[in-house]
Amino acid sequence: MSAGQLDTLGQEGLLSLYPERTRISVGMATCGLATGAQAVYDRLSQEIERTGCDVVLSKTGCLGFCQKEPIIDLFIPGKPRLTFVEMSPESAVEFIGAIAAGRVPTDGLLCRHDQELLLDDVFRDYCSEGEELTGVPLYTDVPFFAKQMKIALRNCGLVDPGSIEEYVARSGYSALHTVLSGTSPAELIEEVKLSGLRGRGGGGFPTGLKWEFTRRTEAEDRFIVCNADEGDPGAYMDRSILEGDPHSVIEGMIIGGYAIGASTGFIYCRTEYPLAIQRLEVALEQARLHGFLGDDIFGSGFSFDIRIREGSGAFVCGEETSLMHSIEGVSPEPGNRPPFPSESGLWEKPTNINNVETWSNIPPIALKGGKWYSAIGTEKSKGTKVFSLVGKVTNTGLVEVPMGITLREIIYDIGGGIPDDREFKAVQTGGPSGGCIPASLLDLPVDYERLAEAGSIMGSGGMVVMDEDTCIVDIAKYFLEFTNDESCGKCTSCRDGSDLMLAILTRITSGEGRPEDIDFLLELGEAVMDASQCGLGQTLPNPVLSTIKYFRDEYSAHIERAECPAHVCKPLIVYRIDPEACTGCTLCARNCSMSAIRGEPRKLHVIDTGRCTKCGVCYDVCKFNAVILE
C-alpha cells in the first residue's frame, strides 16, 4: 500500500458514500436490528426493485439515537442528507413511493445535515444552492445531538462497517500512513501524552504514560490488547463502536502496536456480542488484504497482526489480569499487581491493554495532534466521553460529549428529562464500581475528578437514570447481588464481605433491618475495599457507600419505620382501598388472581392483606385511583 493507493481507496469510498444517484442507508447495529431494521431494509429493497427507481441501498451502524430505531438516512445528490426515525416496513413503502415520484419523503423525518465534518477539518457540503430544505430542523439543532461532539463515534451511523473504502474516505488509515512515514515511536507517545487521553475502560489511567511504560520494558516482543469485554450494567458503547466502525479500533491498535513495539494484538470480545465479532472478522480480513496488517506495513518495516479472542460470560474477565489469564487459556482468576501488565503481561511479556473507546480515539489524535485533543474537556480530563443513557430517561441512546458538560445537560438537554412526569431521583454512573449521584449534584461537571469527589466514578460510561419510583436501597442491593455473583471467590474479603453486605441489605429491604445496620455497612465496606486484591472487590462497596451518603434517610425509613418511600420493597408495602374513591365496580376483585379482594357490586371493596401477594394488578386496573399503595 502506498500513499497513492490509499488515495484511490478513499476515492472509491467517496463514490460509495456519495454516489451520483440517490442513496439510502439503514442503521443495522444490534439496536436497529432488534427493532426490525432488517425488515425495513428488505422492504426498501423490494420497493426499489418494484418501482425501478434509481436508488442505492446500503447498511450502516448506529447513529446513537437508539430510542428512535430503526433509523435510515437519505442522500439525494445536491440536497442535504436527511435522517428518518422509527421506520417500519409499511413506512418504507411510502418512502420509496415518494422518491419514485420525485418527492422528498416526510414521514419520520427528524433532521437534515447540510454538511459533514471529516477528520482533517474538511467539511463536505451537501447542498447546492436553493436546495436547503430550510423547513426541516438542522441536525445540530436537534436537542439530542446539539451538545454532542463526536470523535470516538465519528463514523458510526454514516459509514458501512463492512466497507474499508468508506472508512478510508473518512480519513481512515491516513493517521497510520502519516505515523509510519516518519514519526518515531517516541514522538508518537509524546503526542498521546500531550493529548491527555485517559483510559476509557474505567480506571482513567493516562494512555500515553501506559504506552511509555510498556515500551520501556526491555523485551524481544510485546503485546497489545483491546479490552472489548464490556460488562458494566447499562453500558454498551464498545459494542456500538465495534459494530459501527471496527476499523477505527483496528487502526488505533496498529498505531499503538508501532508506538509500543508490539508485533501482535489481541481483541478480547465478549461472546454476547456476536455481531461485533463478525464485523471485526470482516474488517480484519480487509485490513490484511490491503496491507494495513501483516508484514512491512506501508513499506515501513513494521509488521503487526491482530487476533480475536472470545470471552464466555464472566464479568471479572474484563479486569486486565483476569483477561490475560483467559487469553492464555488458564483459569481466569485475577492475579496480583504488581507486576503490572506493562512489565509482565501475556506470557510474561510486556503487554499494553486499552479499552475499545480508548483505541478508537487514537487515529484522530495521531492525525490532528495531541494539542488539538487536549483543547477539549477540563483541566485533567481531556477530550470527549461516550455515555450510554438508559433507565428512566426520555431519550435513551449513546451520546458523546466533551468532558466537563454537566449531568443536567446530559440528562435533560440531551436526554429530554424524565418520562411520565416523574421526578429525577439519582443517576448511577460507573456500574458496580460506581455510585448514585442525587439531584442536588445535577450541575456537577462530568469528569474523572468531579465524579470521584461525588463518591462515584466515570467507569466505562454507563448512566442509569432513576426516577422517584426507584428504591435506592433496592438499587444498592441489586449491585451487590451482581458483584456477589461475579466475584471469583479468591479473596475472602470480597467473597464473604459481599455475602454479608448483601445479607444486611436483604434484611433492610425485607423490613427486618436493625438500627446498627447502616454503620455496620459503612465499616464493612471500608474493610472489603482495603483487603481485596482486584478492582472488583476494591470497588464493590461503592454503590452502597454512595447511596448511604446521599440517601441515608431512605435507609432509615426502611429500618426505623418499616417504610419504603418509593413503594418498591414488597414486604414493606400494603395495598389498601380508599373507601371514598371506591365505586364498587368489582374490576379489582375480578382481576385478583389470589381472590384477596372481597366486596359486592356497587359496595366498598376490601383487600385481605393476609392473602394479598402485592402483585399490584388491582392498582393497575382501577379506573378510579381507589387502590392506594402505602
Add this chain to the structure above:
Amino acid sequence: MSRTPEEIVRASLEKHGSGREAVMEILTDVNRELGCIPEEAIIATASAVGVSNAEIYSVVSFYSFFSIKPRGRHIVRLCSTISCVMSGSAEVLEAVRDDLGIREGETTSDGRITLETTSCIGLCDQAPAMLVNDEPHTRLTPETARAIIAGLE
C-alpha cells in the same frame, strides 16, 4: 450425522494448535456446536494440551456461557441487569417460567429450551431484553416474550 465431542476437539486443534492458549477456542467450538461441553471433550482437550482434566474443568466452570450439563436446542437468556429490571424484566421472567414450567438454569423435558438469566448484554437502550441463542430481542413484554418462545422449534 453430528460430530462427536472428540471429533470437534480434533478439528479445533488443527485450526488453533495444541498450545495452552488454544483451550478457550477449543472449548468455544465445542460449546457452540453441542450447546455444552461434555466430559469427553474435557478429557480430549486436557490430553491434547497436556494438562490435567481438573484444570480444564476449572476453566469450563468459570464461564457462564459454558455448561457441562446438556442444554436445550435453544438457549433463552433473559437479561437481569438493572436497566432491564427497571423496565419490567421480572414480569417477563415470570411469564416465561410459567409458560415453560421451568426455572432459570433448567431445560424443558422435551429438550427444546433452556432458560437462563444473564448479566448485562448491552441492549439497555431497549430494555427489557433477551438473547435467544445469538439473536437479540428487545422491549419485551410478558406477551411478546411468550410469543417469541412459542415460535421456537
